[in-house]
Amino acid sequence: MENTASHSTAASPNLERRIKRQAWAPEHQLFATCAPGLEPLAAAELTSLGFRQVESLAGGAACAHRLDGLYGANLWLRCAGRVLLRLKDFRVHTWEDLPRQAAAIPWEVWLKPGAPLKVLVSLRASNLKHTGRIAEEVLAGASTRLAGLGLAPPTAALPQASDPAMVMVRGHERRASISLDSSGAHLHRRGYRLDPGQAPLREDLAAALLLLCGYGGNEPLLDPMCGSGTLAIEAGLLARRLPPGLGRAFAFQDWPCHRPATWDFLVRTAQKQALAAPPQPIYARDLAAKALHSARANAQRAGLEGSLILEQADFFEAAPPPCPPGLMVINPPFGKRLGSVRQARAFAQDLGRKLKSDYAGWRVGVVLYRPEWEELLRLRPLARLVAPHGGLTVTMLCGQV
Template sequence: MCVAQPLFDLFAVTAPGCETSCVAELDALGLPAVAEHGGVAFRGELADIYRANLWLRSASRILVRFAEIRACSFPELFQKSVRLPWGRFLRSQTPLEIRAVCRRSRLMHTGRIAETLTAAISRALGGNREPAGAQGPAQRVLVRFEDDRALISIDSSGELLHRRGYRLEQGAAPLRETLAAALLGEVGWQPHLPLWDPMCGSGTLLIEAAHLACRRAPGLQRTFAFEHWPRFRAGRWQVLRQQAMAAMTHPSALLLHGSELDPDLLAVAGRNAERAGVAEYLALRAGDFRHLSVPTGPGILLCNPPYGQRIGESHNLAAFFAEFGRFLRTRAVGWRGGFLLPDSGLARATGLNLRAGPVFAHGGLSVPLYLFSIS
């Protein structure tokens, strides 16, 4: 007889613009989801928490929405918090990192909120709580106060999920892996199509595409906060990892092309690809893409072109993007795709028939994805 597993209210935190991709990924895992401000809400069992951390490419972290309480004073916050079932997720000696944000609430001192919750957890579980930075990984607890109601969440991920373990070197303004994965979804790239990044930098777009084509779970090379929970099921986690490794494929005709003007940065891309286990699938060339042959296609062109401080303010950016547009119109007929660019004037300078896609957070800026098709 199967025993029903408890369902948890879960939240996949995403960077702005990545929500649609995250909803699609969760749907593919059989977990219906709804986009909300700051991410995607869904429900799942304990094993689904493991699967989401293992497989989601566009999420930044997975939270368990642990409790919601109303508190207008610190004694009330303590009394209500101490009765919560902290033992499901915390051991008595686990170091804590409590982060709080507040809006329109009588309790606005985030430091004292953290101190009150730490005291409540210590009373509930016994033992002396260790602060973040003490020996062993800290368990992050997030508290969001709004209109005197506190939403308390437990982080199941630990380090941010974009830290896949391969990008140990990078150039200026690199794409996060989560953003690269979302961009691939937005342009509709599929493994049977050639992919071309003419300004590939440290190679993140191409590496994420290779992982997607190989069905490589992005969380295979790292550890997670949930592995330290009292009710962690090591056997179930091992089965999920083994299933993920068995699902990996080795495409024989994957066409992933990248070029980079800076040979040192191109070497970084090669080393990142080696660490990611996908170097065999990438065709990397040093040089100015305008002077290189266009890859066999047509296919998808996707890039994060240099702008602003990335290439120096003294450069004539409008001229650069005008030349970029001319290059695509004359040399890349039949290709489609997109590029990130925060300046609509520079986008217009390309002379391409562009459609504005989602707006992403990148490098501290709100950056639209501009989509095009060269006919």
């Protein structure tokens, strides 16, 4: 990846030197967080982006790379939540270790002077206690460091602050780590879904269902109950090789060490290699005209105007689309949030019947709010994962009709 000069033209030569040495020269430990259950998919995504020694861990996937890799991960990851950069990992003997280690971090490279900072602490069987005090110590360490360099210290972010710089402290047994969030708003916030419609599927989970089903854009896709279009839009981005992060801002763009030219190069390269159209058709259908209206508006915002075939149709009445069998993805209108359990069960049963009668040869990826409904669909299971979604636990199933 390209290496270009920092944007901080006003930065002192000293700071420039530190930026090179601390931020751009070394490899960093990166951790892509994701919803529990999606870890193998997040790890597979990192691997296919070219990261090496990727490790799937609880809550995400780890790898090491220079800073341009962190930019690329933010731009390209489809089912991750955030990309964290490990600033320090140390043994904790006494309380004094925490402020000392925190003050040794070159914060001047990572934090805009005077910026609001939120410190989140999680402890597991840790010899550190008192999350509030830990957060204060880390903030104090950063302040000491910056004040020593004549820079404005960070301020504690107010609870209502939107997307402040965020530091995560993790304590486990006798070790602690301090990481910096590079993403800002959660990565599922691609920026295209201003119109959420009814019971939408979160964008990272929609991408996860597609990846679980092995979708790469080279087969027809149908979402027969598309709602606001999330699954079809994520499929469109995948099929056209468009990165999900193209239309949004990231926390790293505020870092003193940020190199806009490096970022622009990544974005331009991504745009150049994108396909002008999906190789195979992507159908998004729904019963409700209102749903199609929001799907169309969301698709336009995602840059997919003309890439999706939007049709108003009742799944139980309409014929399959005029294409060979491919992948069908469904986030059906059932579950605790929509209708009664009895209605939902009957709906799942009808769905299974319709699939058997009209969709032989199709693979189906479906979001199930109750695992026992799987048998009503009568699919031959190929893959599944269980993930939290909107306060519920959902099963994502991929099966063959």
